[in-house]
Amino acid sequence: MSKTHSHQDDHSHDAHHGHHQESFISKYVFSMDHKMIAKQFLITGIIMGTLGMAMSLIFRLQLAYPDMKFPFLESIIGHWGKDGKLDPNFYLALITIHGTIMVFYVLTAGLSGTFSNLLIPLQVGARDMASPFLNMLSYWFFFLSSCVLTFSLFVENGPASAGWTVYPPLSALPKAVPGSGDGMTLWLVAMILFIASALLGGINYITTVLNMRTKGMKMTRLPLTIWAFLITAVLGLLSFPVLLGGSLLLLMDRSFGTSFYLADIPADLAGGIERTGGSPILFQHLFWFLGHPEVYIILLPALGITSEVIATNSRKPIFGYRAMIGSILAIGFLSFIVWGHHMFLTGMNPFLGSVFMLGTLIIAVPSAVKTFNYLATLWKGNLQLTPAMLFAIGLVSFFISGGLTGIYLGNAALDINLHDTYFVVAHFHLVMGSAAIFGMMSGIYHWYSKLFGKMMNEGLGYIHFWLTFISAYCVFFPMHFMGLAGVPRRYYANTAYDQFNVFIDMNEFITIAALLGGFAQLIFLFNFFYSIFKGKRAPQNPWKSNTLEWTAPVKHLHGNWPGEIPHVYRWAYDYSKPGASDDFIPQNVPDPGQVDEMQEPDPAKFEPSRTSTPAAKQEVVLFAALKRLFGLARS
Amino acid sequence: MKIITNVLRALALFATILFFNSGFAQTAEEGAQLFNANCTSCHAINEKVVGPALKDAHKRRDEKWLISWIKNSQKMVKAGDPIAVQIYKENNEALMTAFENLNDNQIKSVIAYIKAESEKPAAPATAASTGSSVSNEGASPVEVNANMRGKINWLLIIIAVLLFMVIALVLDILGLVGQIQGKPVINWNSINSKMALLFLIAGMGAVIWEFAAHTKLTVNSYDGASAHSNEYDSMFNITFYLTLVVFIITQILLFWYLFKYKHSKSRKALYFPDNHKLELIWTVIPAIVLTVLVIRGLKTWNDIMYHKDEKAQLIEVYGYQFGWNARYAGADNVLGKHDFREIGKVNALGVDPKDPKALDDVVTNELHLKVDQPVMLKFRAKDVIHSAYLPHFRVQMNVVPGLPTQFAFTPTITTADMRSKLNDPTFDYILLCNKICGGAHYRMKMKVIVHTAGDYEKWMSSQTQYVQNAAPVADTTSTQTQVRVPAKNNKILAIK
Known part of the structure; x- marks a missing residue:
């Protein structure tokens, strides 16, 4: 370990500080610098996110006002909105592309791509990624994939319309729905390119974290962000290839007359070739074998960012660092054996349902540990309520609300009546959608100065937070009740059902809240782009944080640090340490007398004895309370 | 004025019926049933749904064209019929289901129905198509010049x-x-911490209001209509109360800490990196709670899914874009064989007319159940995956082409009893599609009726057997033979 990094030091110095004259193309377009690639991922992600959000507003209008005409629709979506009325087939296209964009393009590439790229080299103390070239390819595959998906909006029969999960036969038979024509083929091509991007990125992240840590950066000293990115990359690397296989087989069923996923489909429905012997359920297995880890590919980076932001802004060490790592590992492992909970009602053997239910509900344990650890970190902290901190708190709130409804849906029996209803929509938009978006926002506000050397406007950040937070709850919380009434998701209108039509007022309320949320994002977009040019110049360490990225200069250097890479002497969470003069001690600051980077500080020497700390007293009080509550005897 | 015009129109209509077509009323009535069974998931008379509005369709095209279009619109598009191609394009190339199982006379009666409906003055509640009556009055779009806009x-x-x-x-x-x-x-610090407290109080208030206002709309708020509903609901309630407690405690702590521990220069945060006992407690307690939920959940799941009853009545539920059929196994309680290749050829469901077991099968487009009679639903799909969802019975199962699925349950409350319980005389149980299946997914439903034993037998005896009628003509494929369908039931099936 120590050998590799010193070699790398020399290399980077010589290689990168010699020539500063970079052409526009090598600096901004085909850049191999991880910081520039992070910005490229972020801005592409924001553009795609805006598109996805705009789509959701269009179909929200339809859901709230099924009888009304919106003439402006025709000028946006053309013949799909003839006379201002959204076409039912295009409604399906909108929800499909909205889901695809949000899950893959914003919350996978936009979130992981941005922050893994920005933070992994800076926080582990490396000059750049292990392979800058693969890193560049990763972005350009992603960019290409985004373009293909966007182009698919303009093909004659419209984009893919089989839901973001693209279950065959609906997605395999062009006759089943207009969007299953060329739009679906392009969707699959986009997805294959996307998977290439995710794999190139993932392999790079893992290699960099494992091989390129600076001297003294033990695995147990890594910030939780890096742990989260590492496990995310492992999950992606193991699960994305399965979707790649699944997509290729679907492509063959669509274009080459095979029957991997098709059974008992007569010739006239399937392009003149009778399809027998396949299994539509096979695709669901392959899809969800990625699809469920994907949920954690989205969520873990957001939780990692939250851990870092909450610790820094509480001026407290993250509570239970090792337990946090343990729960990330546990979630990562369990995420691979629970995909079947999306398929309880597909006709799968009920015994398999039992197995998947067991695994699914076990995930609630590490998730609960994480939540309680966040609460314990906030407890008795000195909370700086920066916009980043508020977004991180918002994430914890959504994680609780959405996580708890997971206990209903993970239960195979309860799933019978909740499956594919608005209850599911509410659940995953809270726990995966809103929570992960809030993690991403938190990261953007926190590390904006690392990205652009400027500060974002704080006041606008607060307005953005409160509007978004309130509107997100107003949009998704009421949906639980619609789900409990049995309102199915992906319905163009509820007008054909008297017992669902009673929710028309609620739908209107939700749409108004969604429009408010959309408006709030305009504030963010303005703040984001305005601050690049007009923001206040950033100080080197604006949040008084411990991690290594804040020891690098504000101005971006190829190679990150002008001199030697800092060595690391401690973990990332020495905030408000008793005996220290400041309320933070950066990782590169040794304890008095510490020479060896790998040595842990001696608690007896540098910390006052544990029994006399206020923590211990608090502990006694807390235990007394718990004892009374649960009747536990102290061992 | 309006009344007079209406009266005149009615008179004109009456005259038409009287003088030009004495069988008109009869055919239109039959057409109405066929229309409701086959067309309403995509069409209405006066408004565009998935397909275009059908008002005056009989004036726009001649009968021959309409018959051939309804039987197989794709054939016409492929043959290059200019009007067919134009309509196909206008409707964003959404395919219309082929109705080759309908014979010419049946289609003529559908057209007669459309004619009759078109001649009615457009009433505010758009007829026949759906039970919907919600409209946003005063919500007409404001016309603004596009350039100006x-x-x-x-x-x-x-x-x-x-x-x-x-x-x-x-x-x-x-x-x-x-x-x-x-x-x-x-002072953003103080504003935000106060906002956090305000959000907590207002948010909890809103949650309480929400529960008070909307719980009554959920299906869990009244008794489920099947035997396993009680077990399902008690599982739901246990989960609900446990999660509610956790939700309230954790959210209060979160926002309370945000308020209480806001930044102050005079204070230093507590250095509290870990505490193994504390962590053990909040690992073990959730683990115990979840163990309870898992054990209860597994029991409930197994009770529902492994519910086998020898006496269960067999009913096949057949899903297609965009509608449902129910096929009752009849006296022998065995369903006749079917073959997907024969769908739309021997009959709409592809049931083998030569199979003796099929002779007593009955097909309807409503699902009729007998109260307290265990029933085994066997699901079959024609084209794509659908999902049969009966929220009032806590029943749902995907309907997958090529993969037989099933769900057994016992209905316990008749439609009439449920109506009086809910104090809603128009209430009906429904079976609806809950897996995205195409443009008219949102209208793909079937009425479910639970009878008392006596009513059920009476209803069943009024049904003509499905394949029995068909069998004698099954091999005369060259000529079209119509099965005489009594107007009072919903038979939609005929043999070519």
Whole structure:
């Protein structure tokens, strides 16, 4: 370990500080610098996110006002909105592309791509990624994939319309729905390119974290962000290839007359070739074998960012660092054996349902540990309520609300009546959608100065937070009740059902809240782009944080640090340490007398004895309370 | 004035019926049933649904064209019929289901129905198509000149950007003023912590209001209509109360800490990196709670899914784009064989007319159940995956082409009893599609009727057997033979 990094030091110095004259193309377009690639991922992600959000507003209008005409629709979506009325087939296209964009393009590439790229080299103390070239390819595959998906909006029969999960036969038979024509083929091509991007990125992240840590950066000293990115990359690397296989087989069923996923489909429905012997359920297995880890590919980076932001802004060490790592590992492992909970009602053997239910509900344990650890970190902290901190708190709130409804849906029996209803929509938009978006926002506000050397406007950040937070709850919380009434998701209108039509007022309320949320994002977009040019110049360490990225200069250097890479002497969470003069001690600051980077500080020497700390007293009080509550005897 | 015109129209209609077509009323009535069974998931008379509005369709095209279009619109498009191609394009190339199982006379009666409906004055509650009556009155679009609208849009965007700039500037200036004065003008720290407290109180208030206002709309708020509903609901309630407690405690702590521990220069945060006992407690307690939920859940799941009853009545539920059929196994309680290759050829469901077991099978497009009679639903799909969802019975199962699925349950409350329980005389149980299946997915439903034993037998005896009628003509494939369908039931099936 120590050998590799010193070699790398020399290399980077010589290689990168010699020539500063970079052409526009090598600096901004085909850049191999991880910081520039992070910005490229972020801005592409924001553009795609805006598109996805705009789509959701269009179909929200339809859901709230099924009888009304919106003439402006025709000028946006053309013949799909003839006379201002959204076409039912295009409604399906909108929800499909909205889901695809949000899950893959914003919350996978936009979130992981941005922050893994920005933070992994800076926080582990490396000059750049292990392979800058693969890193560049990763972005350009992603960019290409985004373009293909966007182009698919303009093909004659419209984009893919089989839901973001693209279950065959609906997605395999062009006759089943207009969007299953060329739009679906392009969707699959986009997805294959996307998977290439995710794999190139993932392999790079893992290699960099494992091989390129600076001297003294033990695995147990890594910030939780890096742990989260590492496990995310492992999950992606193991699960994305399965979707790649699944997509290729679907492509063959669509274009080459095979029957991997098709059974008992007569010739006239399937392009003149009778399809027998396949299994539509096979695709669901392959899809969800990625699809469920994907949920954690989205969520873990957001939780990692939250851990870092909450610790820094509480001026407290993250509570239970090792337990946090343990729960990330546990979630990562369990995420691979629970995909079947999306398929309880597909006709799968009920015994398999039992197995998947067991695994699914076990995930609630590490998730609960994480939540309680966040609460314990906030407890008795000195909370700086920066916009980043508020977004991180918002994430914890959504994680609780959405996580708890997971206990209903993970239960195979309860799933019978909740499956594919608005209850599911509410659940995953809270726990995966809103929570992960809030993690991403938190990261953007926190590390904006690392990205652009400027500060974002704080006041606008607060307005953005409160509007978004309130509107997100107003949009998704009421949906639980619609789900409990049995309102199915992906319905163009509820007008054909008297017992669902009673929710028309609620739908209107939700749409108004969604429009408010959309408006709030305009504030963010303005703040984001305005601050690049007009923001206040950033100080080197604006949040008084411990991690290594804040020891690098504000101005971006190829190679990150002008001199030697800092060595690391401690973990990332020495905030408000008793005996220290400041309320933070950066990782590169040794304890008095510490020479060896790998040595842990001696608690007896540098910390006052544990029994006399206020923590211990608090502990006694807390235990007394718990004892009374649960009747536990102290061992 | 309006009354007079209506009366005149009615008279004209009456005259038409009287003088030109004495069988008109009869055919239109039969057509209405066929229309409701086959067409309403995509069409209505006066409004565009998935397909175009059908008002005056008989005037726009001649009967021969309409018959061939309804039987197989794709054939016409492929053959290059200019009108067919145009309609196909106009409707974004959404395919219309082929109805080759309907014979010419049946299609003629559907056209007669459309004619009769078209001649009715457009009533505010659009007829026949759906039970929907909600409309947003006063919500007619304001017509603004398109050019003007474009300008207004740009103006709004510019105003919004300027507004944000002004706010940003003001906030910056206030920040600078604060720096000069040494004391911030806007104390964001205190504002945000108060907002957190406000959000907590208002949010909890809203949650309570929400429960008070909307719980009564959920299906869990009244008894489920099947035998396993009680077990399902008690599982739901246990989960609900446990999660509610956790939700309230954790959310209160979160926002309370945000308020209580806001930044203060005079205070230092507590250095509290870990505590193994504490962590053990909040690992073990959730683990125990979840163990309870898992054990209860597994029991409930197994009770429901492994529910086998020898006496269960067999009913096949057949899903297609975009509708449902129910096929009752008849006296032998065995369903006749079917073959997907024969769908739409021997009959709409592809049931083998030569199979003796099929002779007593009955097919309807409503699902009729007998109260307290265990029933085994066997699901079959024609084209794509559907999902049969009966929320009032806590029943759902995907309907997958090529993969037989099933769900057994016992209905316990008749439709009539449920109506009086809910005090809603129009209430009906439904079976609806809950897996995205195409443009008219949102209208793909089937009425479910639970009878008392006596009513059920009476209803069943009024049904003509499905394949029995068909069998004698099954091999005369060259000529079209119509099975005489009694007007009072919903037979839609005929043999070619």
